Amino acid sequence: MSTSLSSDAAVTGTRVSPPSESRLRSNLVLVTLLTCQLMIVLDITVMNVALPRIQADLHFSATGLSWVMNAYTLVFGGLLLLGGRAGDLFGRRTLFIAGATLFTLASLAGGLAPSAAWLLAARVVQGIGGAMAGPSTLALLTTIFREPKARIRVLALFSGMSSAGFAIGLIVGGLLTEWLSWRSVLFINVPFGLLVVVLALRYLPRAERQSAHLDLPGAITATSGVAALVYGFISAASHGWGNATTDISLAAGAALILAFLAIESRSAQPLLPLHLFRDRNRATAYASMFLAPMAGMSMFFFLTQFLQDVLGLSALATGFAFLPTALLMFTMIRTIPRLLPRFGPKPLTMTGTASMVAGLILLTQLTDRSGYFPLLFIAMILMGFGIGLAVSPLNVIIMSNVEPHEAGAAGGALQTLQQTGASLGLAILVTIFGTTSRGAGGSVQHALVSGMTAAFAAAAGIAALTFVVAFIYRNPRPAN
Template sequence: MIVLDITVMNVALPRIHTDLHFSTTGLSWVMNAYSLVFGGLLLLGGRAGDLFGRRTLFIVGITLFTLASLVGGLAPTAPWLIGARIAQGIGGAMAGPSTLALLTTIFTEPKQRIRVLALFSGMSSAGFAIGLIIGGLLTEWFGWRSALFINVPFGAAAAVLALRYLPGSVRQPARLDLPGAFTATAGIATLVYGFIHAAADGWGNTTTVLTLAIGAALLATFLTIEFRTAQPLLPLRLFADRTRAAAYANMFLGPMAGMSMFFFLTQYLQEVRAMSALATGFAFLPTAALMFVMVRLIPRLLPRLGPKPLTITGTVLMGTGLALLALLRTDTGYFPMLFVATVLLGCGLGLAFSPLNVIIMSTVPAQDAGAAGGALQTLQQTGSALGLAVLVTIFGTAARATTGSPEQVLVGGITAAFTAAVCIVVLTFLVALTFPGKTARTG
């Protein structure tokens, strides 16, 4: 549900843009309002699960997420929708870390745990596949509001079934690091707002400079708090293992480049190529389907090859796909270039990042499961949000410098954003080079 909600909204963005009168740069807040709150509160959600019980946090979070989806589907104005997306982010932050922590602590046998964590990755990829197609179908046939309403029956069923079948979890002594949660969430939100503001008003604008400086200061304060707190939201011991630390780094960098593809390519297909929402959803099918196929292969490939060849191959494929998208023109057809790019991105995203869940969670002690799951999903979501903000900034700057028809201006901004995404993939590749080859711990 959590991943599906991201991709469903991607396909619906042009309709939301028109119906609720969002600005071009402000439209990204439909995505960022959810990602920022979700990412910023995941660490707090993981620690709260340790304190109040992971089963309880899971059920409460799913219920809030479901109710917020209903409210968002009824939104008459842009602020109303943004508020509902914020509430969805809070609910997701309560349920998300508890999901990973419950799986990690219930399934303790190593081989079984790896299989379960790989299945978790597979369900996330299934969310992408289902979200892109269902989002297109719902938006085309019933309007963009149905993309939010679809969460209600599934969320209600998940909450009821969790009450009946999920085992209770032992509460562990923990203290909620509220100063850390506040500074992390506020710092990330302020930074992203600064990037969005730069896209509209330029880097020299006083508000842009001020918000970026405040965001950086808040994040520095957060790190200081974490160093000095006895029970931090982000335990530094999670990063003591070199392989796990590298996996965390790629869990942050990968979505910065990869997830932006859905945002910008959706705009290109619908605004430049005049494709319907349904056709746009099916245009992403090669990416989504191949991500799911790759994830199904990870439990077999990871013990045999180790994380290094998988992540290196994946990042190369992803970078090649993004490089092709950086060559888009106003008359570029879906076949062959866009099709090849979506195939490369599907294989690349699946190979590069699916092993990371297993690498990070398979060796985490039970008492750190909530914090480790929260940190994993925090880096993933904040990387996605910050990456989109940076690339929207580059998009806005390049679009202002492009002359010609509205389609040419849009393509000029989109290709600049994809070029920057390729640069981020290069950083991801360099981190992947630090992974070990075949190791006993991944088997």
């Protein structure tokens, strides 16, 4: 394994660690950070297949059930920018450990929930913990693994873990819900979270705190703005675009984001340094990180319903149906570190997004009589290959040449755009799904599939836009 730790991680006391000990330390640091990231991403999708049993057990209303997902998404997305900059200022190791601890305790509390309100409160606290740990995870990877090849490798692993985590969440959620109970979907975080905290306390290097102040006006406007936008997208998915709550939330979010950008342009120590977007390749990668989840998330959301409501698969079978997608994503994780230095970002992201477009177009051919083979199986392969190839290089492009003191801010912006893009995309596609389903004749299943295929067509259009954005990349090779 070609990895390198910063000097403070390779020194214990006054004794320089031998090479074998340094490699072991390097591996343990990587496992710690990637495990935490996988936990955070899994909790976005792992609850999906358990929702019917949660509703029956805790007596959620049909509308209230969506907040099992939305409470986590809203808080996590709203606090990512603040969490990233707070790690830069107050210490990434400290914030990472605190966030992982809070996430673990909230998972335990959620698994023990005796009521709907209790579970929703636990999901909110999970979102806070995730927003504290998530940006620090990416920043720590960037600053600890400094050798160029090692950095490309670990950032590709991080990106692949983040992408594949959506599919893995459905598989794990299906297994646990079918074999144990919905509570085990939350309890599974506890042993892994404890492992992450213990390893982090032992092996993560300490970093000096920077003498700086937190940009409070920027923090308030950014957090409120992103939260309002995400809430507006959630409301649009539930109530449509003409709803007053939707319109007010989106308008308030847009105004707050504009205020945030004005504040940041004048701040001596901004929450989000705007010069990060001056690099053409990084700005293009940020745009792709916003657009790709808009298209890709639709597959997981709608196909979960298709597999269960149309094909009649169990939660367990539904999870395993996504195995081809997860395997292809993991395959891309292992190839990106070799492909990216050789070919650069443009051909990889263009090939990946073209595969996504092909997979989504294929999904528009689904009918209520379609089976898993061959159409759905081929589409899942194309989507797994496409998402893995299109998204995995983006973390590397964005983080590879960021100054160490701004790594948290850059990582927070990356994850905020990813989360906001996914929320906006889902809101748009669910609205298209609902409008088409209501206007379709025939059986209930026919109406469902008609709505899904219309949503897949729109997602293919968004993926095609992502393909066009890839033309903006300037250089054939990424900067190291």
